[in-house]
Structure formats: structure tokens, C-alpha cells
Amino acid sequence: MIPYRAMLDVPHEVVEHISWLIYARRCELNSRRRKLGCFRQALLVLVHLRKNETLAQLAAAFGVSTATAGRYVNETAGLLAEHAPSLHQALHKPPPEGFVILDGTLTATDRIRADEPYYSMKHRRHGMNVQVVAAPDGTPLWFSRALPGRTHDLTSPSLRPGAPPARAHGVIQACLSHQLLVLADRACQGAGATVRTPYYGHRDLPEHYQRYNRDHTRLRAPGERAFARLKQWRILRKARCSTNRIGRTVAAIHAIEIAWRSG
Template sequence: MSCFKQALLVLAHLRKNETLTQVGAGFGVSEATAWRYVHETVEVLASWAPGLHEALVGLGEGDFVILDGTLIPTDRIKADEPYYSQKHKKHGMNVQVIARPDGTPLWFSRATPGRNHDLTAARGHGIVQACLTRQILVLADRAYQGAGATVRTPYYGHRDLPEHYQQYNRDHAGLRAPGERAFARLKSWRLLRRARCSTNRIGRTVAAVHTLLTCQYSG
């Protein structure tokens, strides 16, 4: 196959989430060959994805970003306890995102087992410390409460909160809402709606898709 057709095969696999047997048959190659093309291309694309500190270049005091987490569902069984998310009630891998105020993703984390709490994951990836060092304001949901001085989360409570606290929560939600677009764009690649691959490969796949999204924005 030509380089163009190899790339097209990989794009079809990521976008449509067809099995390697199906996508291979569509391009007239074996399952093993399709797997090799996908593996090699994903590795190349993933190597071009920005690191955390690279993604934050140019941001500093006075800027703000949106921090959120999502679950990439996987085909796991109940015995795989580390991958079970109590929040989502399903097995999967936790991925964190830092997005611009308009929802454009700046950085996606590596994938960690789904039982990891969002705050634990954010600290483990160095997100909290990196934003604190640069004095970047971070807007996040209640899962990140207690993260640090530069992380702003909503107040707990609803009707019992004073009006100015309720107004703060409304304003906070409005500013944070575009962050959902980052995950919507990520999961427009159907492979990440329910991953059938090894959990060890999901993080590299996310990084590869991020590279493709970046090319789409720049184009």
C-alpha cells in the first residue's frame, strides 16, 4: 500500500472504530498488516503531541484555562477493579484535559486507570503544580476542590447558598462550559468512545488524535 492509503486506513480505523479485520478487508490487507500500519502511524502521531510544559508556553499570570477529566470506556470485566470508575459506573481510563477558554484543547494527559479520582490524576500529571508555578488561573468542577491556590471550583450547595455565591457558581459554570468541547472533539473519533485495544495503548491513541486535532485547527 502507498503511504497515502496507509494513512487513510489508520484514519478510518480511528474515526469509525471498525475492527482491524474489518478495516483490513476494506483496504485489501490482512489483519496483521492493518495492525502494523495502525501501530506505526499512531506512534508517529503521538510523538508530535505537545507535552504539558510545551502546551502552557505563552500562558502566565492573567490567563486562565479549563481543567476537566473524562473516561474512555473500555471492554473490561468486573474483575478488572482498577479500571472501574465509581463516578461513571463503568470500566475505562481516566484522561485529563487542559483547554483554552474557547474549548480548544491545549493538552491531553496520558491515560490512567478509571478508578483514579480527577484531583489525584491532575496532581499526578503535574497539572496543578505547573499552573501554580506559572500563576495560571484554572477553572474546574467540584472534583478538584482543594487542588491549590490557582484552581477555582464552584461552591457546594444550591438553594441554601447566599445569592452572590449562587451568582459566582453560575458565572463559573458559564466560563467552564466550553471545556466540554475539547472532549466532544476528542470523542468525535469513535475509537475513543469505546476502546477495544489494550489499556496500555489508549494514552498513545489520545495523543495521536490530539495531533490530528491540532492539524485540523491550524488548517
């Protein structure tokens, strides 16, 4: 491996914010002597998340071993995930518009064909299903834990057959308790409570149903921005890590995005 200089499109303030979190954790563990300083460790993790460089590439660039690079990534990702808001924290101050957007996406992985639970027939690829609750302007408020890609939006292993992941994660009940309207796609039809989905059919629908579908689509469309911004972190375009770590990685990136917006 030959190291070279490169640019990272992340504000300096975000790197400093993460480095202070790392410093606090090192003080808490009484572990201050490390191969890399707090700022360099934060930079290493951001390069991994933003550019999806392998641990071998990170090790060569920062002058550490591959094992050390992996340890820094796991340690910092877990630290950042702790600062991601829970569902009830995200809904503590509901949007003034009175509704939120619920949507899901598939985070691609490098699983093999034998890993059937992670294969999504809809997307024709292996991955993990992640749900998002977004504000009306598309700002992500909360990301769920990751479920195997085969999990349809109307099934969940943790509840009765036919229960959507949104119910498994507690989204529907949380929005109901906060009296928030939820706009979702047809995959969540039948979820009940305050969830509103489009009507089935196109030309056969009455005019007022078609108008409802158009208004519903217009209001729900900004929710795609949440995933578009999330996928700017290339590690989530095709993750090479264990599927057990993808949910934590999404939470870590969400915490970074919050620091980025507030910075």
C-alpha cells in the same frame, strides 16, 4: 469480508500531512517498500480512529493481512503521539484571558467485570480517566496520559493519598509557574495553588456565592467542547485495544486535531 467504498469525514490535507510524516519515518528507517503506500497507510489509520473499524475490517478494505493492519495502526499512532504537545509546550503561549479549564472524562473500554481497577462507579462502566487542559473557548491544549477508570479525581497512585491526577500530571504546578488561573469542578476542590472550584451547596449559599458559582459554570462550560470533539473519533467511544494504548491514542488524535485546525 467483502470490501466496499465509503466516505471519511476528514480533510484531504490532513491525510496528506500524516502521509508525509509516515514517509519521513520510512526514510529514517530506510524502509520504503511496504504493502501500502504512505497515503494509503495514513488513510487506513484514520479510518480506524475515526470509525472504530476492527483490524479485520481494515484488512479487508485495504487488501492487507490483519497483522499488517495492526502493525500500521500501532506504528502510525505512535508516530502521531510524538507530535502531540507536552504540557509545558501547550502553556508556552497562555490564553490571553489568563485562565484555562481543567476537566476529565471516562474513555469506555471493553474490559470485563474482573478488571476492577478500570471500573468507574460514577459512570457504571469500565474505562480510562483522561484529563484535559482547554482554552477558554474550549480548544484543547493538552491531554493527559490515561489512568484506570476507578481513579477518582482526588486520588492518584503516584502521589500521596488525596492528591488529584491533575497534580500527578503536573498541571497545577505548571499553571502556577505560568501564573494561569485554573477553573475546575468540585472534584478538584482542595487542589490549592491557582485552582478555583465552585462552592458546595445550593439554596443555603449566600447570594454572592451563588453568583460566583453561576459565573464559574458559565466560564467552565466551553471545556466540554474539548471532549465532545475528542469523542467524535469513535475509537474513544468504546475502545477495543489494550488499556495501555489509550493514552497514546488520545495523544495521536490530539496531534491530528492540531493539524486539522491549522490546515
